[in-house]
Amino acid sequence: MRLVIARCSVDYAGKLTAHLPMAPRLILIKADGSVSIHADDRAYKPLNWMNPPCSLREEPHEENGAVARWTVTHGKSGERLILTIEEILHDTRHELGLDPGLQKDGVEAHLQELLAEHITTLGDGWTLIRREFPTAIGPVDILCRDADSATVAIEIKRRGEIDGVEQLTRYLELLNRDPHLAPVRGVFAAQEIRPQARVLAADRGIDCVTLDYDALRGIEHEGTLF
Structure with missing residues (x-):
């Protein structure tokens, strides 16, 4: 340059x-x-x-x-x-050479790994079944059980849009055909969820959870009370 x-x-x-x-x-x-x-x-x-x-x-x-x-x-x-x-x-x-490219912090894979490691963030007694649980149309980010041993499918996004809710809806339809898993409910988790996505999720009976990436990593911000 x-x-x-x-x-x-x-x-x-x-x-x-x-x-x-x-x-x-x-x-x-x-x-x-x-x-x-x-x-x-x-x-x-x-x-x-x-x-x-x-x-x-x-x-x-x-x-x-x-x-x-x-x-x-x-x-x-x-x-x-x-x-x-x-x-x-x-x-x-200046010779800059080849650039390694942008490495984003907090991408969906990191969020998935952290949430799986700290699955009790979603509630006491929650347990992980598997990350990347396979289905005929692609893997579910996280499959787990809640405190009542009910199966829960979690779709994780950085920004929650309507498309993500639709994707989780398709996964739930397939998972609920499996008698060993059904009934399966859904959780749509993201760092930010758009209002339209929340409305659609509520209509489909899907819970929404906003993820704090720093909290999952154990980073506390100064000035927070709780």
Whole structure:
């Protein structure tokens, strides 16, 4: 990645035209060929950019106080970004290498593992039968028994939507055909459950539980009373 801080103006020439007047800006030139121009606001959003495939041509341009002109040309559309540079304040390159990708904390697999380990979070006397209990249409996240030894199927989501309730409904229909498990009731568990999903779950006789991921991990927040 190349990071350039320069006093520059930017002109876009394509389906439309746009102009950014002369000002200090950050120019990001990535290994994939993309070029983006940033101001010191707007969070992560660039003022203008060019996605790959594109090429960058740098050439001297001594006119009206400028020292260089950079032309970024898109390889397919022919659209161009023209950067007229008055002064380069910083220019550095860094090899970042391959990125391992985003690893999310609190994904459904983690929630499932934690809830299975602490199944009594749902009530005293609850016991785990199995995680990923197989059915003909896919595995149920958790199958367990409550304090009365009744079978309970639990579907876990990070965000509880109507689709998750529908999915659990299909599992319950299949599980209740098994005389060794029936009757089976459902629990829809998520870190956040949408109001529409709660209404549908109640209509289907499914209980909703909001999961506290930090509490399942044993993390206590300062200032909590209980």
